[in-house]
Amino acid sequence: MEETLRASVKEALISLGAGEVDFAIEWPATLANGDFATNAALASAKVLGRSPRDIADELASMLKDSLGELVSTVEAAGPGFVNITLARAVVTKQIASAADGGANWGLGTANAGQRIMVEYGNPNPFKEMHIGHLMGAVIGESISRLIEASGATVLRDTFGGDVGPQVAKALWALRLDGVTEPASAQEIGKAYMQGSNAYEESEEAKAEIDALNVRIYDVVGKQDDPAGLSEEDRALLHLWQRGREVSMEEFNRIFGLLGTRFDYTFFDSDTTKPGLEAVASAVEKGILEESEGAIVYKGEKKGLHTLVFVTSRGTPTYETKDLGLAYLKEMRAETDSVIIITAVEQIGHFNVVLAALEDIAPVLGKKTSHLAHGLLQLTTGKMSSRKGNVITASELIQELLTVTAARNADPLVAEQVAIGALKYMILRAAPGSNVAFDPEKSLSLEGDSGPYLQYALVRAKSVIAQSEMKPDTSDAPEAAFELERLLMRYPETVRRAEAFRAPHTVVQYLTQLAGEWNSFYANERIRGGEYEGYKLALAAAFVTTMENGLTLLGIPVPEKM
Template identity: 35%
Template sequence: MLIKLIRRSIEKVVGKGVKFMVEHPANMDWGDYSTNAGIVTKQKDKVLTALKAEKSLKNIASEISLAGAGFINISIRKDFLINQVNQLLKGDWEKPLKGKKIMVEFAHPNTHKEMHIGHMRTLIVGEALSRIFEANGAKVFRANYQGDIGPHVAKSIWGTQKLLRRRKLSWEEAEKLSLAEKAHLLGEGYVLGNRDYNQNKAEIDALNNQIYQHQPEIEAVYQRTRGWSLEYYDQFYQRFGTKFDRLFFESEVAEKGKEIVLKNIGRVFARSRGAVVFKGEKYGLHTRVFITKDGNPTYEAKDIGLGPLQFQVFNFDRCIHVVANEQAGYFQVVIKALELLDKKFIGREHHLPMGMVNLIGKKISSRTGEIIKVDSLLAEVKVKLEQLCQDEAVLEQAAIGAVKYSILKTNCKQDVVFEVNKSVSLEGNSGPYLQYSFARCRSVLAKAAEQGAARVGGTYREEDELLRLLARFGEAVNQAAEELAPDAAAKYLYDLAQKFNVFYNQRRIAGNRFRLWLTQATAEILGQGLSLLGISAPEKM
């Protein structure tokens, strides 16, 4: 990898103890790489002279020069860049996570509710991260932890029973509804149960206890409705190209979590007003309840049962929980409690806080029923793409690509502002724009009579800049993994598509072996990059 070679060369000159940066200049006219090593050592001329003489760097650099306040710019020889691109096309880039085992826990839709776009974001980001980690050499385990027991389930079942009585329907008749209709029925039930909870608290709480205790009078209804939700969610997982290695459920870890908490009262947990709590203040955190006065485990206690089970199933080096940023305080407490219970969890558990998804003029709340359903959003996007995609399979790929890319181009920690029209634009930073650029490459190659091998021959600016950007693909893959940032890969792909389209519009490609090779390389790297984001690359659009 070029950047690694350059860093080693600079270290030989300034010494390993010196902290310096190596980055790409904002303007390609300044070179391929830039370092502040001369500034931090306050010996810019000496460092420049030494770098020009450094053997490894001398072999790959076409120019090394001083600029501005002392930055040293490095330009790489074209033949070396071509060799670098050929290596990348074979998947030969740095694999810093080789040998590491990473569990990515994402999606997390609670049963007995409909899937909304907040769940969709964690589903999209979690799958992209999983693929990016794999591209960096890691063995990845895709996990999904779902709330299938607790107050929300009791509220949903209570409300659904009320709705069925009002509509004079039996459970058997409800079973004949479509999967989407059954999911919507449970969502309506949850909204009703949540709205009427204060007036019916004793009844709904009693139902919650019955579900926890698996009492026969409610168990059949619970299992039936739970099955509806899981089947409904599975459709979305397939549609978004995700297959989980294991589904974990609150119902399977609740009792174990409660047992662990009770066994560690006095050591990690404490009794407080009839409940069991974790006093986080001594660690700069806050106090949270782990077992209620009624004796039921809270979400926190269930996570205490989940951690050991996940490690037993897949003894990970790192477990990344892709969950909304509003849960940051929650995870700080739970992770600290896990680390105090068992030292093996120290440094292994990580919460990746996700920003919200906002649609212009709309808000989301499953409690009140104001949600943007995933299937509704996809249908709306499809309508916008119908003129671009005549084939139904390609239309589906473009719609999924539009939604995924709109999510992934934004840093995970920031809120996404989703605009349907922008998500499908062929003139802007969108998934369909990248897919169309890939299809354009394929079209050019299909029409070309001669493709041939690469040779040094780029003399035009558009060729030169495209080549130089192609050579950076491996760095973008590494950066996305290191920073837990699929947006780094998305940005690279958008820049690459822009460079290619400028090249396409300015230069005749057919009949020129070097330009055909650039087009082939662009197609392959765009295809690989889109796959890392979980986005399909249609051959034609």
């Protein structure tokens, strides 16, 4: 409908002599002002040399004629806006589409035929997943679902650092304590903290961990042919393999709770070789250069800063691994674009890495983009897994589950509510914004929470189930309910959320929709009342819209609460 309105406004402006003017079609601030509004009169006033209100009056008349039976009213308002209210038949048709559309209601085609790889989550083995990783996992999954809703095929991947300083710190401490078979992610996480603290506090430990880091690279590089390794190195390789396995089992358990699955899991150890090959080629071409024994990319030529790709000790940095990952993704799957989702802290890193990638492999560089999310914070400040005051993802989820289990006897419902509470609080923030997580507020049923949306949905399902009449859109009252006008906005809300990579747009819409449904439920007699069939159709449209919206956010859809 928005495209139809835009075409009519454009045609009217052309006839007025202002066809080149840019204008907006938007939703009025309040539902009482109609379904759409345009600022075309305000935008064209200077070109036409007329007052915006005079233009708005004329434009309203022209649009009323051109849109005909599609609209009930077109009126000039304020200093020069034009408010448009759709005809009852148009509204009813949209409600029928929502009520009967099922999972297809709200889907678009903007990215039809595209293959898009989305990287997110990215917890590092040998450290426990902390709550900061929940941001990437939750936001990345929702963005992936929004892209799928636009018609694209999405390939999900996650990337973890299984070699590097953090691994050396954890293995150093495990070896020091005589551990050969780590049994849990918690045990490995404590070892990482022990090794990290020793690294900063003891020069001897620092030297040992640095040497172990180089050795791990060498041993892991020979894992496909371990026959030439010494007995000690084979033991080190086994400890590394077991540690990674235990870490990934825990990560996958948490991802499963969050409703996330990955098509590809990449590790640093996979990317080191192709990354170093890309670095060597880039040095030959003069894109990267040697500096004080290291290999660097001097980003100053693009207004950026210098980053090291290989240290003076000969070990590859995260930058080299990111280069290798870009090549590895290209080898594993054909894609039209690649999106990397990480915290805002890595904006500077990826600005330089993607600039270098575009110089080294222009095709890969041009189709790869970075999307940053904010940080999940506690009142005590930023978390640090090195200092040991980190709140892990598992601990936070368990805290929420303890509360929801006390309120819901069904363990499945308790889990659905807990995960819904967590995801809502993360996804309601605008892209790049930090989140201050409040467990108590997240579980409230009073509004602005995941459980609030879930409960509104369960209530609507109950109304339909308890009624003996079937939903019927032929029984529509003359005037549309405000709930109807809000329901019609869902497909465009999804389109905008995908276009701007902004799940919070859907969160805000669903919260408003739940409030409007609750008001409708409180003020209208649905079962046994006037227009019962149509009101049930509205309930069905609400259920479809809320279910589909929650699914896009990755928030579970409970059958009861």
